[in-house]
Amino acid sequence: xxxxxxxxxxxxxxxxxxxxxxxxxxxxxxxxxxxxxxxxxxxxxxxxxxxxxxxxxxxxxxxxxxxxxxxxxxxxxxxxxxxxxxxxxxxxxxxxxxxxxxxxxxxxxxxxxxxxxxxxxxxxxxxxxxxxxxxxxxxxxxxxxxxxxxxxxxxxxxxxxxxxxxxxxxxxxxxxxxxxxxxxxxxxxxxxxxxxxxx
Amino acid sequence: xxxxxxxxxxxxxxxxxxxxxxxxxxxxxxxxxxxxxxxxxxxxxxxxxxxxxxxxxxxxxxxxxxxxxxxxxxxxxxxxxxxxxxxxxxxxxxxxxxxxxxxxxxxxxxxxxxxxxxxxxxxxxxxxxxxxxxxxxxxxxxxxxxxxxxxxxxxxxxxxxxxxxxxxxxxxxxxxxxxxxxxxxxxxxxxxxxxxxxx
DNA sequence: AATATAACAGAACGAGCGTTCTAGTATGAT
DNA sequence: ATCATACTAGAACGCTCGTTCTGTTATATT
Numbered sequence: 515x516x517x518x519x520x521x522x523x524x525x526x527x528x529x530x531x532x533x534x535x536x537x538x539x540x541x542x543x544x545x546x547x548x549x550x551x552x553x554x555x556x557x558x559x560x561x562x563x564x565x566x567x568x569x570x571x572x573x574x575x576x577x578x579x580x581x582x583x584x585x586x587x588x589x590x591x592x593x594x595x596x597x598x599x600x601x602x603x604x605x606x607x608x609x610x611x612x613x614x615x616x617x618x619x620x621x622x623x624x625x626x627x628x629x630x631x632x633x634x635x636x637x638x639x640x641x642x643x644x645x646x647x648x649x650x651x652x653x654x655x656x657x658x659x660x661x662x663x664x665x666x667x668x669x670x671x672x673x674x675x676x677x678x679x680x681x682x683x684x685x686x687x688x689x690x691x692x693x694x695x696x697x698x699x700x701x702x703x704x705x706x707x708x709x710x711x712x713x
Numbered sequence: 714x715x716x717x718x719x720x721x722x723x724x725x726x727x728x729x730x731x732x733x734x735x736x737x738x739x740x741x742x743x744x745x746x747x748x749x750x751x752x753x754x755x756x757x758x759x760x761x762x763x764x765x766x767x768x769x770x771x772x773x774x775x776x777x778x779x780x781x782x783x784x785x786x787x788x789x790x791x792x793x794x795x796x797x798x799x800x801x802x803x804x805x806x807x808x809x810x811x812x813x814x815x816x817x818x819x820x821x822x823x824x825x826x827x828x829x830x831x832x833x834x835x836x837x838x839x840x841x842x843x844x845x846x847x848x849x850x851x852x853x854x855x856x857x858x859x860x861x862x863x864x865x866x867x868x869x870x871x872x873x874x875x876x877x878x879x880x881x882x883x884x885x886x887x888x889x890x891x892x893x894x895x896x897x898x899x900x901x902x903x904x905x906x907x908x909x910x911x912x
Numbered sequence: 913a914a915t916a917t918a919a920c921a922g923a924a925c926g927a928g929c930g931t932t933c934t935a936g937t938a939t940g941a942t
Numbered sequence: 943a944t945c946a947t948a949c950t951a952g953a954a955c956g957c958t959c960g961t962t963c964t965g966t967t968a969t970a971t972t
Contacts, residue, residue, distance in 0.1 A: 673900030701872030
């Protein structure tokens, strides 16, 4: 009954997300988002209400597209410590693959550090994100326990891994070079090794 | 030979720093800084050149005033693991003492996540900050080694502690509640316990 | 084919941004 | 006491911000 939308929502969200991810919420202007998406201002406002609405859609798009990259293997993998090692390898890959298309660090960590104290939406989303990450680590550590790779405890170690991931994302966004990032990841890998029982 | 300054530089820096710390670089406007410091616009521009100059002075003020709070005991304390435990207690205190006067988290971590990829000054300052923190952890762990509290290794564990601190600062700024913060710190405390050799 | 509907492009809005300018003022050196 | 200096307050600058408005265009239904 009316003219159909000319743009693909996912494509637009991907472009807007990349801009917000790279520049942050305040530094990315609506004009920047118009340029990045190639969609007119009025169309963006029609589809997402306002800048914050587009931001929320981008955060959801990020959670739906990026979280599954690690959640599956970590939470429901078939191994234990190796699944966590694979997660760390994933993070190591981030630093070498960083480009204009895929900024470094993590959108949720970036924007929650920027706006977490004043923006309930991003605060809640970041809390969910950490909860999901912690839950996934606990699952992987529980499998490691059942496989006889490690002993107790599980929970405290999962919290440490959450902090490690949050720290890595923060340091990535802070502009650390590849050498430092790799050194930090190696530290976490050695931590995993130290948890493993002698074979 | 000329009219002397009416404001005290440290007092002004403390007020400006608090505002930038709480709101971030982009969200804190020059008008906000004028209001917070009580100093006129022209005076601020006379003394600090521009907004970024005032920001740099605030970062230096933060590094000079806040870093010594943990650096001394951690780098040159007389104990080992207990000095690291004291550092964690310091962080635990931060979450309960947060007020308008002293925002939560860490100014350097907040602004380096916000601007680290584009602002060389904050990137370098954040790198120095992590290097100093890592060096302090290595010193404390070395003392713990000499005291017979722990065995090798030192370096990888120091990196893990740096990540833990960065992660805590990130989560603090993300608006996590006291319960979660405490749970994460307990995780790190248990990690320290697990490094200690049986007495 | 005619109509109703909504997306489209781009101009325009007031508000706020960082910065500069215009005066006026208070002080140390002569 | 006079002068040079650099502080002070506040108005004003051009610019960009997020948002809204004005037509125009394209499609699904009748």
